[in-house]
Amino acid sequence: MTLLDYYADSFKPIQNSPLYTLIGGIKAFNFDKGLPEEGADLSDHVGIGDHVGTQTFLEAFVNNGLSNFVQTSNDDLMYELFIAAVILKKPLLFLNNPLTILNSQHGSANAMNVWQENFNCTEHKARVLDSIEKFIGNNKGMNRLSENILIIIDELFSNALFNAPVDDNGYPIFKNMERDEKVKYPGNKNARIFAVHTQHDLFIGTIDPWGSIDRDHISNILHRAYSERKVTEDSKGAGFGLRMMLDRARSLYILSQHRERSLVCCHMRLNISLKKIENVPKQLHINCFG
Amino acid sequence: MAGFKVTQKIDDNMKTRLQIEGAMDEHSDYGSIEAEFTDEVVFDFGDVSHINSTGIKHWVQWVEKITADRPHLRFVFINCPKAIVDQMNMVEGFLPSNSKVQSFKVPYYCETCDKDTVCTFVAGREYSVENGQLQLTIPDQKCGRDDCEMEPDVVEQKYFRFLKPR
Ligand SMILES: [Zn+2]
Numbered sequence: 533m534t535l536l537d538y539y540a541d542s543f544k545p546i547q548n549s550p551l552y553t554l555i556g557g558i559k560a561f562n563f564d565k566g567l568p569e570e571g572a573d574l575s576d577h578v579g580i581g582d583h584v585g586t587q588t589f590l591e592a593f594v595n596n597g598l599s600n601f602v603q604t605s606n607d608d609l610m611y612e613l614f615i616a617a618v619i620l621k622k623p624l625l626f627l628n629n630p631l632t633i634l635n636s637q638h639g640s641a642n643a644m645n646v647w648q649e650n651f652n653c654t655e656h657k658a659r660v661l662d663s664i665e666k667f668i669g670n671n672k673g674m675n676r677l678s679e680n681i682l683i684i685i686d687e688l689f690s691n692a693l694f695n696a697p698v699d700d701n702g703y704p705i706f707k708n709m710e711r712d713e714k715v716k717y718p719g720n721k722n723a724r725i726f727a728v729h730t731q732h733d734l735f736i737g738t739i740d741p742w743g744s745i746d747r748d749h750i751s752n753i754l755h756r757a758y759s760e761r762k763v764t765e766d767s768k769g770a771g772f773g774l775r776m777m778l779d780r781a782r783s784l785y786i787l788s789q790h791r792e793r794s795l796v797c798c799h800m801r802l803n804i805s806l807k808k809i810e811n812v813p814k815q816l817h818i819n820c821f822g
Numbered sequence: 823m824a825g826f827k828v829t830q831k832i833d834d835n836m837k838t839r840l841q842i843e844g845a846m847d848e849h850s851d852y853g854s855i856e857a858e859f860t861d862e863v864v865f866d867f868g869d870v871s872h873i874n875s876t877g878i879k880h881w882v883q884w885v886e887k888i889t890a891d892r893p894h895l896r897f898v899f900i901n902c903p904k905a906i907v908d909q910m911n912m913v914e915g916f917l918p919s920n921s922k923v924q925s926f927k928v929p930y931y932c933e934t935c936d937k938d939t940v941c942t943f944v945a946g947r948e949y950s951v952e953n954g955q956l957q958l959t960i961p962d963q964k965c966g967r968d969d970c971e972m973e974p975d976v977v978e979q980k981y982f983r984f985l986k987p988r
Contacts, residue, residue, distance in 0.1 A: 770879035
């Protein structure tokens with residue numbers, strides 16, 4: 533079954549647009565009808581289902597190569613299916629125009645408020661945190677989430693600085709350093725951290741110049757973080773960073789163009805209760821390509 | 823953004839009280855606290871702004887070490903914000919086995935009025951353990967209107983899990 537087989541009516545309004553063609557051939561795997569069989573290859577599928585547990589769909593990320601999961605119960609289903617299609621079929625388009633793609637549900641008329649900072653060393657963290665606090669400022673919707681926002685910014689920042697940099701052979705440069713050591717990107721490389729919000733949505737992400745994210749590795753870390761309650765002893769990170777982001781978001785988008793750049797972005801909803809934020813079924817999209 | 827800081831006090835009962843401020847992050851260093859950890863230590867988490875994954879790891883590793891060195895040391899935690907309660911529930915070893923949470927924060931929210939506040943739950947007042955059973959009373963919180971009220975803005979089955987007798 534394809535996504536169109538499931539949602540033909542919903543996609544009808546866009547059937548003359550290139551988007552329709554993009555979504556057209558994508559196969560869907562419906563978790564409501566049963567879990568994937570062992571050995572099934574779902575790498576070109578989008579997983580869908582109603583209130584599917586994070587740990588459950590992460591099993592398929594680890595065992596079946598699944599890289600996109602969308603909750604059919606969420607109110608932004610069509611948007612998430614669109615994002616899944618772009619990430620699966622046109623990842624470069626997303627990497628080249630992240631804000632345009634993220635804002636596509638609102639149309640260009642609905643301007644986004646944008647905050648961004650460049651950084652390349654641990655010493656930039658205080659400036660980044662001070663700056664995001666100013667951006668949060670008196671915006672009531674963001675203010676209620678300020679603790680969540682700070683945690684996400686903090687995790688994104690240290691991921692980009694410690695985990696992303698690799699040498700010419702692809703070996704991590706800073707991964708095994710203590711997280712309180714001072715590090716700086718070699719050369720003139722910079723990463724960018726951004727937060728953009730519309731009236732009801734908030735996206736927080738980083739773009740780093742390394743393109744070193746490995747799909748299997750990320751899937752395993754997330755799966756472990758949702759199945760065990762222990763901090764990792766075998767690496768310098770705690771193993772909870774990605775989970776802390778996804779727990780506070782509704783979706784996580786991860787794109788990595790090999791040895792070029794990576795994008796890690798959380799999608800959050802403004803103006804809802806913390807309880808709803810925590811209870812919303814999670815969605816995940818990964819494409820590491822090139 | 824305030825950096826990590828620990829202030830040491832001796833309270834009225836001659837117990838060591840450690841006030842943690844700012845971010846519990848990669849700069850959180852408990853090993854350098856020059857306190858006498860004798861029978862009981864009180865941690866006041868009231869001014870913690872947030873905690874990151876490295877901060878979780880530092881804390882868990884320090885707790886593991888100090889409880890191995892001093893198996894009879896008792897921990898008391900006061901004014902724990904949501905950021906800390908979330909970790910007590912998520913991470914094994916965050917809450918040492920020989921410990922008591924004396925008070926913690928619960929965010930409240932009224933969706934109708936978009937009003938929020940934070941309440942402090944205190945042991946013996948909102949919660950207690952009797953005969954191995956958790957007794958929890960969730961107080962009402964008015965939002966200012968007659969036809970609605972605030973309710974705890976947490977997933978109750980998850981948020982209060984750390985209170986259950988272990
Ligand atoms: Zn109200």
